[in-house]
Structure formats: structure tokens, C-alpha cells
Amino acid sequence: MSTAELRSWLRSPDVKRFPYGAVVREYHSAGKHFVAPELLELLATVRELLPGLRGPWPHVQALAAFLTTALDKPDKRYDYPTYLALPLLQLPAPDDPVEQAPFARTRCDRLTAQLVSDALAFELAALDGRTTLLPQARPDAVVVRKRFRHGLRVLLPALARMSLDAGLTATEPVDLARQACAAVRGDMSYAERRAVGLSILPVYTMHDEYLFLRVLQGFETTFALIATHLRGAIAALGEGEVERAVHFMGSSETALRESSPLFSMLATMQVESFRTFRDFTEGASAIQSRNYKLLESLCRRPDPDRVESAAYRSVPDVRERVLGDQPTLDEAYRAMCESDVVAEDARKPLADAMDSFARTLLRWRRTHYRLAVRMLGEVPGTGYTEGTPYLRAVRDIPVFHSVRVEDGADHETADDHETTGAP
Structure with a gap:
């Protein structure tokens, strides 16, 4: 037809x-x-x-x-960006005017809400028997309930900032998910509905791949937002506006922290389902995430061996920016300290904000590694990468050199235990 x-x-x-x-x-x-x-x-x-x-x-x-x-x-x-249909989502880009950085939060809140609510809407449709899409290995009601609970933890803060939470009165996760999905859907433009609808092209017919795609798209949205805010912080320091830089760093840490329940959603995937559709994703790997590499390289200049590694060679446009002396927050902060233009006590809020962001990012990496081990074990990854051994090797790379990260990045939160299935 x-x-x-x-x-x-x-x-x-x-x-x-x-x-x-x-x-x-x-x-x-x-x-x-x-x-x-x-x-x-x-x-x-x-x-x-x-x-x-x-x-x-x-x-x-x-x-x-x-x-x-x-x-x-x-x-x-075929690669990671095309698997995730990122060209359709129109995320903030590194060449966008840095003056737009303050507005990126609103743009990314909308997209995050649309992606996560669409994932929950699919679970609702399957639960209600209203869809035949991706029919293989439907999860049971207990697993689906967990997906609603974790998805709502990502969704509700964004809906509050969008002023779409007034009608969310339900207390049960399933009912609250229905209300949240309806609120987001009713607020979407035609162009937004089309982009979200076209951006889900799974490689196979396993139910859980829908969730997998939406979660990865959600993380890419978060990375793009943080990269935009890091550029804003660097520009602010160049103009001597420390408070604005602190604001951007605080917003970055909040964005990364609020995205962490996406890991818990991923942890509800059925291992056999994941391993089945993964057979058809060869060539696409998160190592090809341009937005994550951009985020990392805006924090500080990567070490030479990392710049020459497969991680950066898989994102040649970002690598070119690094080799072209892309400014970093690490360098901007160090220059500010060395200039003595800003008093030490005035610099402390920024150092604290950078420290908090770094600890959150380190925790994110370690949770990523633990989840990957749970789903894959110590096996090679897709996209011609080394899989979980690679994640183990890079999980502790320092985020900054100019700011000492306080001990505590290894402390697992309750969510970390839930994500990894630890007792």
C-alpha cells in the first residue's frame, strides 16, 4: 500500500x-x-x-x-544520529548565536516533554490494546508502571516550567501519565507533532526499542542544552559576568540531574529484547554522539590521546573544533583567576557550581557504565567500539582541571541502586 x-x-x-x-x-x-x-x-x-x-x-x-x-x-x-533521527528534532547547534543560550531551556523543555510523553503514550496504547505497533515482547503491567513512574519524574519538572501542570490531579502513575500526555499533546504545534511522529523509525519490531529510542533522544536533547549553556558561561566570563556564568552552570547541572531518571526507564528494558534488536543496530553507537563530545570538550580541552581516539574520530566536526582551539570553560575560569579582576570570594560561587556540575556528570557516566554492563555484559559494542570496556575506561576522566572536584562522585543515590538493580 x-x-x-x-x-x-x-x-x-x-x-x-x-x-x-x-x-x-x-x-x-x-x-x-x-x-x-x-x-x-x-x-x-x-x-x-x-x-x-x-x-x-x-x-x-x-x-x-x-x-x-x-x-x-x-x-x-547509518550511524547514531540517523538512528535517532536527530536531523528531524532540530536540537540547539554549536553554531547558533550564543545570545540564544538563555532561550535554549524553553526549547529543550518542550522537546523533552514531547519525547518522554510520547514514550509514555506508546506504553499506554499498548497497555490499553490500542496499537499493534512493535508487537513483540510486550512488557508486563508491573514493568510498565515503573516506566510511568520514572518517566513522570523527568516530565513533571519540564511541565511545571511550561505551565502545563495545572490540570495534573491524578495520584496513580497510570492516570497521571494519561493527564500529562494529554497536556503535552494539546500544546504541540503541527510542526512539532510531525517531527515527533516521524522521528521514531525502529530497526526491528521489539516493543522496547520505542522506549530505547525516546530515552536516547532525551539524553541528546539534554546534552545539546548543556553544550549551549556552557557556551553561554564561557561568553559570560569573557565579559566579566560571573553571576551569569553561575546561572548557566546551575542550569546545566539541573538539566543533567533531571534527566537521570531516564536511566531508570532504560533499566526496565527486557534484556533479551534489547539484545535482539541490537543485532540490527550495527554501525550506530553512542560513541558517535556529537552533543556529548561537544559538552565534554567545552568543559576542558580533551587530552591528546583522547582527541586521537576513536571517540573523537567518530565525530570529526567536533574534533575539528577542538583542534581549532575551541574555547573552554576550564580555560576561561583559569584566565579569570590569573587576572585578579574578580576577587576570590566572588569566584567561589562559580567554582562551587562547576564542582557540582562535574560531580553530577561523573555520576552520570558511572551510572551509564553500570547500566551498560547490566544489559550487555563485558562484550563489544556496536558502531565498531569496545562497548562496556570503553565506558569503564572513560568514566573517571576529569571534567575540569582548574576546579578540584570534591570527593563524593562515587556516592550512589537511591536512584543509582534502582537503575542498576542493586539490592
Whole structure:
């Protein structure tokens, strides 16, 4: 059916009328890894026509972004960004004007709320028997309830900042999830609904891959926000505005901390389900996360051996920024201290904020490692990486050199125990 609709569209192409629904249904029914060659050939034809198609730029841009992720496997350029459909999500970018940094929080709150609520909406639809999407290995009601509880912990702070929490009166996680999903859905624009709807192209038909994709997209949103705020903090120090830099660092730490329940959501994945769809994700690995590497390299310049490692060679655009002497917060703070322009007592709030952020990031890395070991064991990763041994090796890399991180990064929170399944 999707090929028939696409052939019909090609007879009179109009970017505003592209049959997204039919194409996405085909991807969902088979999984991206198993899409019929005939459909892939037709989509490649659409892409060839795209430069000559007329229409509103947002529609052209959306179709181009969709084709980028839909055709990544036949193009043999499948990787982490295309697996997550990041071109469709339009995250804050490193070349955005730094003056936009104060507004990135609102932009990323909206996207985080949309992604997490969509993950919960899928669980609700499956629980209610309203969907046949990704039918294999549905989790039981106990697991789904945990997903609602952890997802709401991410969602509710964002909804409060968006002033969408007034009607959230339920006390049971399932009922509260229904209310939260309805609130977010009712607040979304047409363009936002389209982007979220098109950004879920699982490689196979296992239920848990939906959650996996949305959680990783949520983390990418958080990393992009933090990278934007780090750039804002660096610019603020360059202008001698320490309080503004402190604000950006506090917001960064809050964003990372509020995203931590996403790990708990991931921990509810069924191990066998994860290992099944993972077989079809070869070529895509979190080591290819540009947003995380940008975050890391804005904190301080990576050590030479890390710059030359597969981690940075897998994100050549970020590596080029590092080699091009990209400014870092570490350097900006050190320069401020050496200049004596700002008194030591006035510098302390910034040092404290940097310390708090560093401890939260170290805890994030260690939780990531523990969860990866739980799901994979000590086996090679996808995307030609070393998997959990790599995560073990990089989990304690210092975030800053100019600020001493107080002991305590190893202290596990209650959430860490829940995430790793520890007693």
C-alpha cells in the first residue's frame, strides 16, 4: 500500500502532501532493517527530485530530514544520529548565536516533554490494546508502571516550567501519565507533532526499542542544552559576568540531574529484547554522539590521546573544533583567576557550581557504565567500539582541571541502586 501511495504522489509531487503516514507504517511494520527494496528505491527517487520541488521551506526541510534517516541503511551511512533521527528534532547547534543560550531551556523543555510523553503514550496504547505497533515482547503491567513512574519524574519538572501542570490531579502513575500526555499533546504545534511522529523509525519490531529510542533522544536533547549553556558561561566570563556564568552552570547541572531518571526507564528494558534488536543496530553507537563530545570538550580541552581516539574520530566536526582551539570553560575560569579582576570570594560561587556540575556528570557516566554492563555484559559494542570496556575506561576522566572536584562522585543515590538493580 505504501508503494502505491508513493507512486501516486510521484505523479504530482507536492511536499505538503507527502504520504508520511503510509511510509512510516511500512517502516514500523517491518523495522527499518527489513524495509522492502521497492520502497527504498521510491524514496531514493523522491530524494533525487527534492532539489527541484517547490513549497514552503519548513515542509521541504522536514522531508529532507526524514529521507536522511529513512535511507541511511541503503546509503551505508547509518550511524547514531540517523538512528535517532536527530536531523528531524532540530536540537540547539554549536553554531547558533550564543545570545540564544538563555532561550535554549524553553526549547529543550518542550522537546523533552514531547519525547518522554510520547514514550509514555506508546506504553499506554499498548497497555490499553490500542496499537499493534512493535508487537513483540510486550512488557508486563508491573514493568510498565515503573516506566510511568520514572518517566513522570523527568516530565513533571519540564511541565511545571511550561505551565502545563495545572490540570495534573491524578495520584496513580497510570492516570497521571494519561493527564500529562494529554497536556503535552494539546500544546504541540503541527510542526512539532510531525517531527515527533516521524522521528521514531525502529530497526526491528521489539516493543522496547520505542522506549530505547525516546530515552536516547532525551539524553541528546539534554546534552545539546548543556553544550549551549556552557557556551553561554564561557561568553559570560569573557565579559566579566560571573553571576551569569553561575546561572548557566546551575542550569546545566539541573538539566543533567533531571534527566537521570531516564536511566531508570532504560533499566526496565527486557534484556533479551534489547539484545535482539541490537543485532540490527550495527554501525550506530553512542560513541558517535556529537552533543556529548561537544559538552565534554567545552568543559576542558580533551587530552591528546583522547582527541586521537576513536571517540573523537567518530565525530570529526567536533574534533575539528577542538583542534581549532575551541574555547573552554576550564580555560576561561583559569584566565579569570590569573587576572585578579574578580576577587576570590566572588569566584567561589562559580567554582562551587562547576564542582557540582562535574560531580553530577561523573555520576552520570558511572551510572551509564553500570547500566551498560547490566544489559550487555563485558562484550563489544556496536558502531565498531569496545562497548562496556570503553565506558569503564572513560568514566573517571576529569571534567575540569582548574576546579578540584570534591570527593563524593562515587556516592550512589537511591536512584543509582534502582537503575542498576542493586539490592
